[in-house]
Amino acid sequence: MHDIRIIRDNPEGFDAALARRGLSATAHSLIAIDERRKSAIASLQVLQEKRNALSKEVGQAKAAKDEARAQELMAEVAALKDAMQDAEEAQKAAVAELDVTLAAIPNAPLPDVPDGPDESANVERHTAGQRREYDFTPRQHFELGEDLAQMDFETAAKLSGSRFVVLRGRLARLERAIGQFMLDIHTQHHGYTEVSPPLLVNDGPMFGTAQLPKFRDDQFAVSDDKWLIPTAEVPLTNLVRESILSEAELPLRFAALTPCFRREAGAAGRDTRGMLRQHQFNKVELVSITTPETSRDEHERLLTCAEAVLKALELHYRVVTLCTGDMGFASQKTYDIEVWLPGQQAYREISSCSVCGDFQARRMNARYRPDDEKTFGKGARFVHTLNGSGTAVGRALIAVMETWQNGDGSVTVPPVLRPYMGGVERIAAA
CATH class of the missing domain: 3.30.930.10 (Bira Bifunctional Protein; Domain 2)
Incomplete structure (x- = not known):
């Protein structure tokens, strides 16, 4: 299994190594999948921070006996939970796709391995x-x-x-x-x-x-x-x-x-x-x-x-x-x-x-x-x-x-x- 971090650091080198095995370039497609994973993680973090802030405001509204405001904030928190679930599913889907794709890619040959088709x-x-x-x-x-x-x-x-x-x-x-x-x-x-x-x-x-x-x-x-x-x-x-x-x-x-x-x-x-x-x-x-x-x-x-x-x-x-x-x-x-x-x-x-x-x-x-x-x-x-x-x-x-x-x-x-x-x-x- 290859490390996506190494691929991101040197996509041209990764593609060149696999080309020696007769395989087409794959680094940028792998990076694109990883970008979706990272984007989903970033979105989830933003949503979590927003939910935490809203939850704190709910507590403050209840302390102030502003029930209407508290209910409004609680509805926003509930909506955020749905969005967070969507982000979690997007993250899991990207991770699964990346794992499956990486698992199908052979190891890279060492530099002293002779090139050849068969x-x-x-x-x-x-x-x-x-x-x-x-x-x-x-x-x-x-x-x-x-x-x-x-x-x-x-x-x-x-x-x-x-x-x-x-x-x-x-x-x-x-x-x-x-x-x-x-x-x-x-x-x-x-x-x-x-x-x-x-x-x-x-x-x-x-x-x-x-x-x-x-x-x-x-x-x-x-x-x-x-x-x-x-x-x-x-x-x-x-x-x-x-x-x-x-x-x-x-x-x-x-x-x-x-x-x-x-x-x-x-x-x-x-x-x-x-x-x-x-x-x-x-x-x-x-x-x-x-x-x-x-x-x-x-x-x-x-x-x-x-x-x-x-x-x-x-x-x-x-x-x-x-x-x-x-x-x-x-x-x-x-x-x-x-x-x-x-x-x-x-x-x-x-x-x-x-x-x-x-x-x-x-x-x-x-x-x-x-x-x-x-x-x-x-x-x-x-x-x-x-x-x-x-x-x-x-x-x-x-x-x-x-x-x-x-x-x-x-x-x-x-x-x-x-x-x-x-x-x-x-x-x-x-």
Whole structure:
């Protein structure tokens, strides 16, 4: 959420920032709505002052036993009450319109984000690891999984429809092992606090992280005004909603391994085979809550933590900086990690690491009190929020299967995962 005061102070800068996202100028229309709000507030104050003055005169008239004058003044007070109600309603209407309009505007990109209309303008930052060489044609994960009789899309479709999978046996255990390994590395080596959050949330947390209202169609709604979480970013970031922290508490770093649920409403016809794009999947999410001065450094740290997982799994990947036309609604800047899939002969996203500035914090009313009151004043400031996949478990399973596949259709278990697999070194057909 943007601050209308900042927009008023620099409307041209606000419009220029949004133009980088391909959006038309909106500052002056927002200011016009805010002017109606301020005008209604000013009118209400004038009416209140007039009512107070008239009420005082009523008392004076009654004290003087001038009942006719008192009745005349009381009629004026009653008329003012109606006018005050009209002004209050005008103020509420302007506030509601401003809030709705601001809620639909994405975050402004940081100056170093590359400009561009879509993913074609993303900029490669670096690559890591080496592509494996095979003396056979590598196959895709679903071919491997189905031949192993441990990845079943047909039965999943009978149970739940398309974009679901049933994993069995050692592939099911491998998926669990990957998630546990990721959670362990982030909590034991990267300083994140493990959280087991609710999978159902109210409207407030969904609005706070900007899934609502714009992306309502991408979410799974359930009864009692609850939503299945599309990512653990929602409950983790909202752990600090409607609170004022001390600067000494920051940074806060949270990690969670949860199922995630997405309609994939905009993905019709894309990745219809396999596990790449599903309605239900597991993911390790990383969230940081920081001061404004440290959020950029925290973004780099977050990326390093996510990369550490792929390095340990010995997967080849690249990191790209998303351009203005490809990054998420709430993001100021995003790094995507794209893992190499030998079966597809393509890079595919496995993690997004974003810094959101105070955009989500304003929607959540999440603040902190700075230690340096001489520089920042005595008032509370909005925190900065960051989030990243650390990483998507299902996509990591895909990458492990395709990268570590063998010519006979078996899959070698990466050494780092073998303790989680009870020492199993290879997954083969029974």
